[in-house]
Amino acid sequence: MLVLILLIVSAYLLGSVSGSLTLGRLRGVDIRTQGSGNAGGTNAFRTQGAKFALGVVVIDIGKGALAAWLALRFAPTDGPLPVRAVAWLAVTAAAVGHVWPLWHGFRGGKGVGTLLGGVAVLWPIALLPLFLVWVCVLVGSGYVGLASIIAAACLLPLAVWLRAEASTQIFAAAAALLVLFTHRVNLQRLRAGTESRFERVRFWRRRA
Structure with missing residues (x-):
């Protein structure tokens, strides 16, 4: 159970690393103050251009994929839940982290890219x-x-x-x-x- 909790919490923290907000800090912008105000790939494309949006999408999809992979790798086979169930929980936690990111004042994106990353793996x-x-x-x-x-x-x-x-x-x-x-x-x-x-x-x- 401890491993399960650690995997879910880690997935949430991983999901809280927003691609648009992290890259935006490097550029000195917060896209939540521009366009639609959403910290996602579409608003990043509209307000910052294709290259910036591509980086956002890679990060957001990647963290969903990474959350799934970590769960598949480290979830115990004799735990209270099947390994794939743990992996889906991890992907969901990462998406929740993307929508309500701890590192960015709980104002993030819409979670589609992160969910997609998990689906790509699982x-x-x-x-x-x-x-x-x-x-x-x-x-x-x-x-x-x-x-x-x-x-x-x-x-x-x-x-x-x-x-x-x-x-x-x-x-x-x-x-x-x-x-x-x-x-x-x-x-x-x-x-x-x-x-x-x-x-x-x-x-x-x-x-x-």
């Missing part, structure tokens, strides 16, 4: 269908937040369809709810018609 077969859903929604609507919400919502149906183990299905439900919660402001802006849109990626409109 459930890579899900990456392609999730990516296809995300791209289709993005090019159809131009809304990154909406694409992330719908892709995350597909996690649980995909887990059930692929007959994934219980821990994966529980994670899928929890991840979808977390993404929905962290994008609640985006949904409010969508209803109000004020949500920012990437017009350049709206392939269907350009074709029309």
Whole structure:
């Protein structure tokens, strides 16, 4: 049990290392004061450019992947939970750390990249269908937040369809709810018609 607690706490602390806020300090900016005010890859791209955003995405995805790998490596096989269940808990803790980072005043990003990193390690077969859903929604609507919400919502149906183990299905439900919660402001802006849109990626409109 002690090892389990240490892994979860370590995953949360790892998740609290925000890519945008850490790199922003090196540049002397806090992107929470710019653009949408979100400390994530999309706002980093809009306010700081592609190279900065790429670094943010690498860090945020990497910490989710690292949290999963550490759990797989160090979780005891004879512990109270299966090793993969511990790994999913670690990924969730890292995502929680990203959203509410200890090192940055509990004001972070939305957790999508960190969750994606964990999925890449623990459930890579899900990456392609999730990516296809995300791209289709993005090019159809131009809304990154909406694409992330719908892709995350597909996690649980995909887990059930692929007959994934219980821990994966529980994670899928929890991840979808977390993404929905962290994008609640985006949904409010969508209803109000004020949500920012990437017009350049709206392939269907350009074709029309």
